Amino acid sequence: MQQLRKVYRKRDEEFLAVSDVTMDIYEGDMVSLVGPSGCGKSTLLKILSGLHGHDGGTLEIGGGDFNPGRDVGMVFQQPLLLKWRTILDNVLLPADILGLPRKAARERAQDLLQMVGLHGYADKMPYELSGGMQQRASIARALVHDPKLVLMDEPFGALDALTREKMNLEMLRIWEQSHKTFVVVTHSIQEAVFLGSHCAVLTAGPARMADFFPIELEEPRRLHVKTTPKFGEYVGRIYELLGVE
Numbered sequence: 001m002q003q004l005r006k007v008y009r010k011r012d013e014e015f016l017a018v019s020d021v022t023m024d025i026y027e028g029d030m031v032s033l034v035g036p037s038g039c040g041k042s043t044l045l046k047i048l049s050g051l052h053g054h055d056g057g058t059l060e061i062g063g064g065d066f067n068p069g070r071d072v073g074m075v076f077q078q079p080l081l082l083k084w085r086t087i088l089d090n091v092l093l094p095a096d097i098l099g100l101p102r103k104a105a106r107e108r109a110q111d112l113l114q115m116v117g118l119h120g121y122a123d124k125m126p127y128e129l130s131g132g133m134q135q136r137a138s139i140a141r142a143l144v145h146d147p148k149l150v151l152m153d154e155p156f157g158a159l160d161a162l163t164r165e166k167m168n169l170e171m172l173r174i175w176e177q178s179h180k181t182f183v184v185v186t187h188s189i190q191e192a193v194f195l196g197s198h199c200a201v202l203t204a205g206p207a208r209m210a211d212f213f214p215i216e217l218e219e220p221r222r223l224h225v226k227t228t229p230k231f232g233e234y235v236g237r238i239y240e241l242l243g244v245e
């Protein structure tokens with residue numbers, strides 16, 4: 001995306017939500033998007049998902065045949081599982097909506113449940129799972145139609161600190177195994193550094209790029225990487241960009 005711009009309009013009022021955001025995301029990247037509340041992170045995700053258009057700049061995704069309905073998977077802050085469907089049927093929802101062949105989709109959903117550590121929970125109802133397990137089911141749901149791009153809006157914001165740490169590790173494992181491109185919005189600077197292969201830092205409204213840089217830390221990432229000086233340097237760099245230091 002180059003110099004992306006988004007204006008919200010309501011009758012004769014205009015609100016500039018995103019101004020001049022430029023970044024290149026490559027297949028297989030894990031981009032963390034960090035910035036203060038209201039700076040336009042969700043707006044950017046909505047533009048990437050095809051839910052919103054943009055008013056200026058250019059956005060090119062995945063060559064000519066990219067179809068957001070088919071090629072994007074979404075994970076939200078809350079799992080948003082349908083309470084009357086089993087976990088397996090919740091995971092299958094995007095495949096059902098897209099009319100994908102049922103048998104192959106069921107096999108894929110079972111594989112994904114295994115991948116997110118929910119093997120054996122396919123026939124449970126959402127209320128039988130903890131918050132973290134429900135969120136893992138929603139990650140499986142975002143992957144079931146084999147999207148090219150997975151967009152996550154504060155996916156772990158509603159979880160307690162320990163579950164969140166565990167989900168971060170799960171997330172990295174899922175990313176490594178799925179070879180997909182992820183864009184993850186987070187309010188946590190530590191999480192942005194821990195998860196990202198790249199980090200986009202946005203400053204307050206309208207969203208403006210403060211910086212976009214690769215994060216080079218020991219791979220595969222494990223929690224102890226958070227205690228290394230290099231991790232601290234990245235965190236410090238983001239604090240500085242956000243004017244917290």
Ligand SMILES: Nc1ncnc2c1ncn2[C@@H]1O[C@H](COP(=O)(O)OP(=O)(O)OP(=O)(O)O)[C@@H](O)[C@H]1O
Nearest residue numbers: 008009015017036037038039040041042043044205
């Ligand atoms: N549909 C809309 N119509 C008008 N203004 C909107 C709309 N959606 C968002 N905004 C405004 O655009 C700005 C950016 O909103 P956005 O939700 O993208 O921010 P954010 O960085 O994701 O915030 P948070 O971190 O708090 O979730 C905010 O000031 C918000 O009030």
